[in-house]
Amino acid sequence: MISGRIEEGVVTELLNNNYANVKIPKKTSCGLCDHKGFCNPFGKDHMVIAADNKLKAIVGQKVRIEVRAADEGKAITILYVIPLIAMFIGALIGNALNLFENKDASAAFFSFLFLVITFLAIRYYSRTKYEKNISYKPIIIEIL
Structure with a gap:
């Protein structure tokens, strides 16, 4: 217990x-x-x-x-640190791809995209691991 x-x-x-x-x-x-x-x-x-x-x-x-x-530390890491890292990675990828012929716009788009994907993944993880346990x-x- x-x-x-x-x-x-x-x-x-x-x-x-x-x-x-x-x-x-x-x-x-x-x-x-x-x-x-x-x-x-x-x-x-x-x-x-x-x-x-x-x-x-x-x-x-x-x-x-x-x-x-x-573990409260684990929860804080999952909810705050992982999305921040995902935004940073998205910005780097967007900057490197330069899809919109504007590195800043591409970085912002990919940063936001990675943030949304990360929150959806966290929600899925939460539902499968914690809500039913x-x-x-x-x-x-x-x-x-």
């Missing part, structure tokens, strides 16, 4: 398939995290997580959840 962080929040919405949205204040969920700026760089004071609701918590109840995420899902472990 993967152990994770224990967080407290309030159920805000019941979802299909025995899940519930839980609103977690950032002071408990992100206050000590080195990567807190990446989750929401615009400064919201909370985040909402869809958690497994086998305990049948209802809207408005305070709950304790276990966030069983694998319950060991990566947050779970409500206690109703307070």
Whole structure:
């Protein structure tokens, strides 16, 4: 079993398939995290997580959840570093190919193209590896 962080929040919405949205204040969920700026760089004071609701918590109840995420560093690398590298490679290829008789336009086009392809690949990877694997899902472990 993967152990994770224990967080407290309030159920805000019941979802299909025995899940519930839980609103977690950032002071408990992100206050000590080195990567807190990446989750929401615009400064919201909370985040909402869809958690497994086998305990049948209802809207408005305070709950304790276990966030069983694998490696936060890996997630940040996949979401931020890989697309940046793909954009750089796309710009280099576009500059070398010079398709539009303008190296800057070609570099910009290929940079954007590689970025889109990378995000689609990340989405596919996420769906196949993480969305169906319950060991990566947050779970409500206690109703307070």
